[in-house]
Amino acid sequence: MSRRWFSISLVLALGALGAGGYLTWSRLARPERLNVIVLTVESFRADFIRPDITPNLLAAARSGSRFTNHHTLSAWTAPGVISVLTGTGPFEQGVQAQRQTVPLDWKTPLETLSDAGWRVAGLQSFMQIDTFRGLGLTVEPGEEPVPWLGRQVGATSPFVLWHHYLGTHLPYQPSPAHMPDLDALLPPGDSAARERMEAVRTRPTVRHGTVAFQPTDAPAVAALHAATYREFDDWFGAFWAFFRASELDRDTILVVTADHGDEHLERGHVGHASTTHAGHLYEELVHIPLFIWTPPPDGRRRDSDRGEDRGEGRVLDARTDHRDIMTTVMRRLGVKPELPLAGRDLLADPIGPGQPWMALTSKAGFQEEDPEAISEYRTAIAEGPWKLHLDHRDGAVAARRLFDLSADPGELRDLAALHPEIVDRLSAPLEAAFATRRVIGPGARSGGGDGEAPVWRTPAGSATVPFEAVAQGFRMEWTGAEAGDHVIQYEAGEGLLSLKGELDVRGTAREFGPIDQAYWKTFILPYGKVRLRVGLAGRSDRWSEWVVMTPVP
Known part of the structure; x- marks a missing residue:
């Protein structure tokens, strides 16, 4: 996305509510x-x-x-x-x-x-x-x-x-x-x-x-x-x-x-x-x-x-x-x-009027199963005491909810049906911002070529992993083109406690860590095991064998 597109989209989103524009930088203090x-x-x-x-x-x-x-x-x-x-x-x-x-x-x-x-x-x-x-x-x-x-x-x-x-x-x-x-x-x-x-x-x-x-x-x-x-x-x-x-x-x-x-x-x-x-x-x-x-x-x-x-x-x-x-x-x-x-x-004293607060989230955040095809979003906007929520499904607004934060800070009483004019007024800039948002869709990842499926070098196979083995960092290596694009897939845990994801890598190695005790305790040990494989980017038929790493206290 170019800076020009960024500026235009932001002005459109803010201008719908008559926002005051960017902070003026013409009179900067002496650099400190x-x-x-x-x-x-x-x-x-x-x-x-x-x-x-x-x-x-x-x-x-x-x-x-x-x-x-x-x-x-x-x-x-x-x-x-x-x-x-x-x-x-x-x-x-x-x-x-x-x-x-x-x-x-x-x-x-x-x-x-x-x-x-x-x-x-x-x-x-x-x-x-x-x-x-x-x-x-x-x-x-x-x-x-x-x-x-x-x-x-x-x-x-x-x-x-x-x-x-x-x-x-x-x-x-x-x-x-x-x-x-x-x-x-x-x-x-x-x-x-x-x-x-x-x-x-x-x-x-x-x-x-x-x-x-x-x-x-x-x-x-x-x-x-x-x-x-x-x-x-x-x-x-x-x-x-x-x-x-x-x-x-x-x-x-x-x-x-x-x-x-x-x-x-x-x-x-x-x-x-x-x-x-x-x-x-x-x-x-x-x-x-x-x-x-x-x-x-x-x-x-x-x-x-x-x-x-x-x-x-x-x-x-x-x-x-x-x-x-x-x-x-x-x-x-x-x-x-x-x-x-x-x-x-x-x-500043006073800090002056702010831009409208507008927020956006996907439903599953980091754990969206397909980052290139997210189907559900939530957006919200606040102006004065009013806060409007929109549910977006497959590109359309599926629900609108309006709350008066001054009387209902817990957002328990939906007033959308009682104040359709406020819903319409707040929906306009929010829908404009959502329509002009930056979207990262299919095709963002380059292809990995026609080489052979990678073979793990490090780790050479499945193993148990104590904290001491990764505390100072660790390195993963595999065969393939040194300048090629690869993808590491990981599957942590199983059943109700599981996490899947991918890491894009240029080359045939990836450095990780060091890892501290808090991260190990919170985000690695509870999953019990992590399955890993590496493949050529853009190719569904060029994957290494899975290796299973089992963290131990």
Whole structure:
């Protein structure tokens, strides 16, 4: 997709509501060589930001800015994070499933900063997957953020670091110190309820219809997830202490937000699009936290920042969304992005009117079975108190639901039949944005030629795999053309707990890892085994034999 097409489609979508256009970059501040840390927290709901759950985060917020009405733009990780790092929305990105990427001709804000001398890094191995390709990240897996940041203190070049906290994803496995008393939260003697909670505690995905949840399960589900938030808050408390003691806070912009929230049975499910295959855009999935800390212009801490009592900070309740974050960062750095950004500068006073909030998600997110033929989407738009949801099936609008968030924040009373004029007014820009969205369809993958089916070199055959064997990374190799296009297919788990996908590879090898303990525990061990084969791209008859890798604790 060309930049011209991107600009036209965005203007069409925004113009239907009389939006005010792009942020003007004509009067930039003198460039500041500040560092940037973007910390995204997995599945983090805004309504769980409370003194009894996140005391460390709220204490730190006294010296920063908190945005209480912040929203993501999708219901699964990749589009949400891409919005944070690019300042664009899911309609423009086109990333609605695995193997999809942003347009490779985009000059992203991270690439602009890299060209201007910033070191742009991510430290986690999952950042190497295709959905995050093209963002401008240099992935340096294998290290926790605090040791890495410690080595950047006093460096001559500034840095941008993105870190994604994974411990709040399904399965909800809090440590014994934070484990809630499930017996007090579930009906006495209800063994079936305890089995349902065991699914929440052990499965990384809980596909809709696979567990017969009951409304009485909701408090226990919420308590389990809240316990993982408390563990994150403990982690953040230690991180914040390091951030202050190292004096990185004097020359670093820190952003804390989420990719999306999680459902706790509000619609009968637990999780989000990629884990339920029933994605939607209700508030429990899209209303998420946002905190921003910036150093004072002279790099000195204000008197109110030095002691325990640092005031209440800056709290804003205007609706904001992920497009605003990178716009704010680039504005503060004084660097003009080449990619058109539609967000606002959230550090301005006042921040000014925003663009309409419009969101898009596929139903199954990363786990869409055929990324080239997605048939069901959900879109939503919010203006003032009104929020409209559209269901899209096979290119047509199948349902419209309207809610008044001021009177019904839980979105339980559909008012579409009572206010058809509002439905029509909000539908117009939303349908225009959906119709002009970037679509990645058949033909995006090049052919792999007429060579022989690949043969595995590494691994040479099926095997058990302990964590120690992959902790520092691992390499897969196969026979074939060195410059050929290949596809690795994987099938993890079986039955109700299973995951299938593909990885595109140029050449005859793929490096993975290192892999940290949290990722191993959450996303690999629960599946029990992983089947792998490699083939020529575009050829259904050129596949290697399957190998089965069985992870062991």
